[in-house]
Amino acid sequence: MKNTLEFAWNLYRDLKLSSVRKPKTDIRVWEMHIAPYLGAKELGSVKSIDVLLLRKKAEAKGLSPQSVHHVLGLLRRILRRAIQWEVYPGPIPIFDMPRVNNDRTRFLTREESVILLAELKRRSELWHDLSLFALSTGLRSGEIFNLLPEHINLSAKTVAIVDTKSDNRVVPLNGAALQIAEKYLARNTGSYLFTTIYGNKIVFAGKLYRRAVEACGLNNGIQDRRQRVVFHTLRHTFASWLVQGGTALVVVSQLLGHSDIKMTMRYAHLAPHQGQEAVAYLNDYMQNSVTSRL
CATH class of the missing domain: 1.10.150 (DNA polymerase; domain 1)
Incomplete structure (x- = not known):
């Protein structure tokens, strides 16, 4: 035995x-x-x-x-x-693990985000604020739930992400995220920045968030679980909107805390015009340089 x-x-x-x-x-x-x-x-x-x-x-x-x-x-x-634990010396056998593609590509449209946030606000101020904070910062759920008051720098308008699955980083807070941070700092009793109504640590997005998504019909008819709206979809939405708005992939990668920019390249198809604009700029730059010498 x-x-x-x-x-x-x-x-x-x-x-x-x-x-x-x-x-x-x-x-x-x-x-x-x-x-x-x-x-x-x-x-x-x-x-x-x-x-x-x-x-x-x-x-x-x-x-x-x-x-x-x-x-x-x-x-x-x-x-x-x-x-x-020195129960036996090893070695570990070879593990031929199956290939798993868990990449989620679904992101919310502006209209979908408005509908979801409104439904969440009707059900829970906390989960509305958590969702808006995620949508505004691109943080992983665990990163948000592990935030301590000292991670927020109101004067610099930033949040420090530490002890995460990737390197520590500092993420800027936009107006919406800053207001939420200020609200929960004022309420804080010395524990995590965001807690349940009983003051306990939040572990994961639960039934309330899922029911709000269901009420909005965001997953109706969707069979592929990678396309279903979950809390992590807010992170993808943050990244997708930034890329569509012209933010460079390397900046998006830094904000998301990706350890490899290859992880960020999944969003490249959302901004095909960026390559055209880049080479057009180079063409104009070269022509201006030649003209300035004449």
Whole structure:
């Protein structure tokens, strides 16, 4: 028992699972997809072929690439923790992970944003303000929910983003975002900048936001989940509007905190005129230079 994968899972469950965002999901994945096949297997005997067979079994059940990725990801995390906690020396088997395309391209039109914000304001001042703040800054939901009062600089009109998935950065606040920051700074009792009505930390966008989206009909008839409006859509909307307005992709990349500008290139098609304007400017610049020499 002590040298089995199930033993390593029990350690992971007792020592790590409480800090996982959705522990019930990991428990379900373990019980349904990993334990029946590998639970009793000794840690040292879990080989790359076992990982491949587990993937094939998950795919045979009709699981989506994202779900299969979750199954294999949980197994890999368990094994890595087992090595970290010196339960067994390793090595980690090779994990051939399925390709998952989670890129969301949907963004709101101006009319859709007005409708959604109005519906949110009718339901909740807090979620209206959170959504407008996201739309105005392009911050990830976790970055917004983790903001502390000291991250806001009212005189400089900026917000500092720290301890995030990418490098720390400073994002300017426009008029709407600045007003929201000032409002919640005035209300703050020493905890996170934005909290629930009970003063608790906000973890994720919940039912209220989803119901507002549903009430606006923004997801009617949409089957592809990547095209459905979620809270993260506000971040895409921020970026899309900036690019359409002529903001350079490198600036958008910096504001979004992308670690690689390739991530920002998904918005390039929204401003095809920028390339034409750039070469036109170069042509005019060269002609003016020649003319000035005559």
